[in-house]
Amino acid sequence: MNFYVLTLFPQMLEDGMRVSVIGRALEKGLITLTAINIRDFARNKHGKVDDYPYGGGAGMVMQPGPVYDAYLHAVKLIEERRKEQNLKPLSKKPRVIYLTPQGSVFKQKMAQDFSYEEDLIFLCGHYEGIDERVLEMIVTDNISIGDYVLTGGEMPAMVLMDAISRLVPGVLNNDISAETESFTEDLLEYPQYTRPVVFMDKEVPEVLLSGHHGKVDRWRQEQSLKRTMERRPDLLEKKK
Numbered sequence: 001m002n003f004y005v006l007t008l009f010p011q012m013l014e015d016g017m018r019v020s021v022i023g024r025a026l027e028k029g030l031i032t033l034t035a036i037n038i039r040d041f042a043r044n045k046h047g048k049v050d051d052y053p054y055g056g057g058a059g060m061v062m063q064p065g066p067v068y069d070a071y072l073h074a075v076k077l078i079e080e081r082r083k084e085q086n087l088k089p090l091s092k093k094p095r096v097i098y099l100t101p102q103g104s105v106f107k108q109k110m111a112q113d114f115s116y117e118e119d120l121i122f123l124c125g126h127y128e129g130i131d132e133r134v135l136e137m138i139v140t141d142n143i144s145i146g147d148y149v150l151t152g153g154e155m156p157a158m159v160l161m162d163a164i165s166r167l168v169p170g171v172l173n174n175d176i177s178a179e180t181e182s183f184t185e186d187l188l189e190y191p192q193y194t195r196p197v198v199f200m201d202k203e204v205p206e207v208l209l210s211g212h213h214g215k216v217d218r219w220r221q222e223q224s225l226k227r228t229m230e231r232r233p234d235l236l237e238k239k240k
């Protein structure tokens with residue numbers, strides 16, 4: 001899985017992604033991350049990539065030209081990599097995900113869908129957003145991480161890349177854990193416990209110490225259902 005991120009703040013992605021499980025996946029080459037600085041494609045010597053909105057109003061809007069050129073650069077990098085790896089040239093345009101509060105709200109099933117792609121381009125907006133014309137030209141998926149407004153698309157891009165990377169074979173030590181996690185079957189996961197057996201007078205449920213796999217599985221299924229009913233009954237409605 002190869003991620004290309006078009007951003008004004010590449011350092012945020014470098015700092016945020018090169019740690020823990022995802023950091024190790026990057027080191028092992030299971031995933032790659034290329035942050036492309038949109039400012040490098042500014043069409044003036046001051047590196048300015050935003051301007052006032054036509055029609056007036058507060059804030060600045062990112063101009064279409066530098067965003068388009070950064071996108072072309074990402075496509076060129078993808079083509080070069082394919083050539084190096086003796087793969088066929090791209091048969092269709094790569095998916096371009098624009099992180100926007102106006103998009104469909106991100107769900108685990110979308111992470112699954114994106115994880116089947118070989119290359120993904122993420123477009124991070126800033127300020128008041130990006131000129132609509134370039135969005136119409138290059139974006140294939142508009143995705144939001146929730147009904148609130150952030151200052152930029154970098155954190156949402158990291159949220160998506162994290163969720164997608166966990167589904168890439170080999171990224172998690174134990175592939176089973178991604179299969180049983182919350183949302184996979186529209187259910188929340190059962191509660192988890194580890195040592196010690198007793199913590200401040202609270203004991204680990206006895207069944208988990210029994211060594212009886214059938215009983216443990218049944219208990220986990222019951223707990224998963226109970227937890228979903230208590231915390232996210234809307235997920236159960238969807239299953240009907």
Ligand code: SAM
Pocket residue numbers: 098099100101102123124125126127128129130143144145146147148149150151152153154156
């Ligand atoms: N003016 C825009 C609007 O009202 O829809 C909001 C722009 S926001 C301040 C700047 C950038 O942050 C957006 O272009 C987008 O990339 C990112 N962003 C903000 N909230 C987001 C969210 N909930 N999900 C995904 N991206 C978000």
